[in-house]
Amino acid sequence: MIEPPVRSAAHRADLDPPERHPEAPAPGTVLPSHYADCVGCGPNHPTGLRMVTTAGPDVTVTGTFTVTAAHQGAPGLAHGGVLATALDEVLGGLSWLLRKPMVTGRLETDYIRPVPVGTTLALAARCVGFSGRRMYAKGQGRLDTPDGPIAIRAAAVFVVVGVEHFTEHGADMTAEQVHDYEVNP
Numbered sequence: 001m002i003e004p005p006v007r008s009a010a011h012r013a014d015l016d017p018p019e020r021h022p023e024a025p026a027p028g029t030v031l032p033s034h035y036a037d038c039v040g041c042g043p044n045h046p047t048g049l050r051m052v053t054t055a056g057p058d059v060t061v062t063g064t065f066t067v068t069a070a071h072q073g074a075p076g077l078a079h080g081g082v083l084a085t086a087l088d089e090v091l092g093g094l095s096w097l098l099r100k101p102m103v104t105g106r107l108e109t110d111y112i113r114p115v116p117v118g119t120t121l122a123l124a125a126r127c128v129g130f131s132g133r134r135m136y137a138k139g140q141g142r143l144d145t146p147d148g149p150i151a152i153r154a155a156a157v158f159v160v161v162g163v164e165h166f167t168e169h170g171a172d173m174t175a176e177q178v179h180d181y182e183v184n185p
């Protein structure tokens with residue numbers, strides 16, 4: 001038996017407001033890849049999304065993802081899971097501005113328009129607020145330009161974790177490297 005998800009990314013109205021860290025990268029700063037082999041942003045990944053993300057004002061991030069033949073589901077069209085990855089990446093980039101390590105707990109995606117190969121998606125993410133360790137966020141992707149038609153939308157919950165999440169469960173990562181990832185964009 002396959003159990004359905006038990007949670008929702010819908011949030012209450014009384015979240016703690018998002019606080020941009022005083023040492024967050026300035027709006028307009030291109031955020032570095034957090035890991036060279038990351039399928040979302042890593043320059044070493046052979047078929048990755050090669051996303052470039054930029055800090056925005058408040059707790060917002062923008063990014064671009066150009067859909068190639070490596071990202072197809074149906075012929076000539078982006079795979080929905082790949083599009084969810086692009087949303088996950090730009091939403092995850094909010095951690096650079098919050099300076100808190102966090103992982104995706106829940107990612108809800110609406111697919112509104114097909115995304116053809118050759119499209120450059122203009123992605124945007126915004127932190128909505130916090131409830132304890134839960135960070136609520138929303139994101140979207142528009143076709144080709146920041147004011148193009150909306151193709152995808154997301155609501156997400158990220159969960160703030162300690163460095164041990166990465167050192168105990170991951171590979172080849174020391175606590176010092178996680179600290180770098182947390183504080184040195």
Ligand SMILES: CCCCCCCCCC(=O)SCCNC(=O)CCNC(=O)[C@H](O)C(C)(C)COP(=O)(O)OP(=O)(O)OC[C@H]1O[C@@H](n2cnc3c(N)ncnc32)[C@H](O)[C@@H]1OP(=O)(O)O
Binds near residue numbers: 007040092105161
């Ligand atoms: C700057 C770098 C940019 C990075 C971009 C990267 C983008 C990609 C990001 C990812 O894809 S991360 C990889 C995918 N995610 C994971 O692998 C996470 C796997 N899940 C876990 O490791 C654990 O389930 C998790 C850390 C999320 C929670 O386990 P814990 O034992 O630490 O917490 P716990 O279960 O006690 O829950 C803590 C709080 O979070 C809530 N929570 C936990 N899981 C949740 C969930 N799935 N959805 C919503 N809320 C969740 C939970 O209800 C609770 O809320 P309250 O404190 O208010 O009671």
